[in-house]
Amino acid sequence: MRAIRYDHAVDHYLADLPDPEPAPGEVRIAVRATGVCGTDVHLHEGEFGPVYPLTPGHEVVGEVVELGDGVTGLRTGQTVAVDNMVPCGACDNCQRAQPAFCRTLRAFGVTAPGGFAQFMVAPATRCHPVDDLDLDTAVLAEPLSCAIHGLDVLGPQAGADVLLLGAGPTGLILTQVLRSGGAGRLTVAASTEFKLELARGYGADETVRVRLTPDAESVAQLRKAAPDGYDVVIDATGSIDAMGHAVGLLRNGGTMLVYGMAGEQQQLPISPYEIFRRELTITGSFARSYGFDRAVRMLRTGRVRADGFVTHRFGLDGYGEAIRTVVHDSSCLKAVVEP
Ligand SMILES: [Zn+2]
Ligand SMILES: [Zn+2]
Incomplete structure (x- = not known):
């Protein structure tokens, strides 16, 4: 062969x-x-x-x-x-x-x-x-089963205000899983317009076009949509430039999910005081555990297209x-x- x-x-x-x-x-x-x-x-x-x-x-x-x-x-x-x-x-x-x-x-x-x-x-x-x-x-069964694991890890509250950074294949799968998984409002931020258009088609409530490396203007735009911050921020870009803004965009008591894969050697400065004072959670999702059969079901029912x-x-x-x-x-x- x-x-x-x-x-x-x-x-x-x-x-x-x-x-x-x-x-x-x-x-x-x-x-x-x-x-x-x-x-x-x-x-x-x-x-x-x-x-x-x-x-x-x-x-x-x-x-x-x-x-x-x-x-x-x-x-x-x-x-x-x-x-x-x-x-x-x-x-x-x-x-x-x-x-x-x-x-x-x-x-x-x-x-x-x-x-x-x-x-x-x-x-x-x-x-x-x-x-x-x-x-x-x-x-899509394999990447979807990983997205399902992401939600298993996150355990988002029904109605949560969610910001998703990234609208590549992973971001667009997460968009659909979050939409049917009970997000109260879903905002998707990405740099490419055609991907944001797909995100809207897949159920994103708001889309925000941001630069690949989010600048002050991009962050201000994301903050404007949720002045008190988001309950959940998910990074599906793997870019530490994007992730660096995630903590600041969280509401008190909010959770950041690191879903994208950054370089193994990359570091991110995060304020421990802010995590303590605002009771923030930072969690990660790697590969999957038990979700492949659920992925196939979501494809079968058209929950994920x-x-x-x-x-x-x-x-x-x-x-x-x-x-x-x-x-x-x-x-x-x-x-x-x-x-
Ligand atoms: Zn893959
Ligand atoms: Zn083993």
Whole structure:
């Protein structure tokens, strides 16, 4: 089969590899669509713990083409969305219901072969049938399950006044989850008009166009919409320039959720006095724990929609171009590779 391979960061090539064989309990999947996301860009740069040789791709939808021994509940020809995280279930963190911190976590596309390939294998138990969904919708199952984890962590009060920074694929998924998850008012701030337009279509009550690096004018605009501050500010940009303003935009007793991924070495000055005096909470959401089945349900009921998401499509041989597009092309919302 053909598959993208990295032997170290940055350099990648289209390799000719043996078709992977499903072990007992696993299935072989012919990959139909794999989403390209910001995490793939970090992996490309060698961040986020890649294990080499690596075939990335963790937002995978494909067709089951072979069942390993002992597989029940799936049949060949079925289309599935793959939950790429396989925790051991036995270590201390798994037993504390924190599978994302599993000591021996296998993550397809990060520490094990992923979906930028013609075929991959995965445990049948991590494959969720999505025959009734179109591919562009099904490919959102993985990022949506992460957004659901974000809300699990946040536990927002019904009616909360929420500010969401960022309207990329993640921001627009969060927009829809917050909208149906009980936000009383949702304000989305981003720098690109077409993304804000999508945000309004997905249920944002207010949108504010701010600079990529929010300046005093941008912040004043956000403050004007909520003079006493927001109950919740979510950063879905990963930019510390944006995050630096989040604490100041919180209402007393408010919560900031760090959802976007900043650089590993970046630091943010925050006033402990302000956290103390105003009883603020700062929390983070990494990957997911239990939410993949809920993600598929929200796609199935149309609570989360995919129309307008996929703006760019590539074959396996266009993978390098796909990474460049995600980084540099502001007209790109979601790119998918269709092997
Ligand atoms: Zn992703
Ligand atoms: Zn574990």
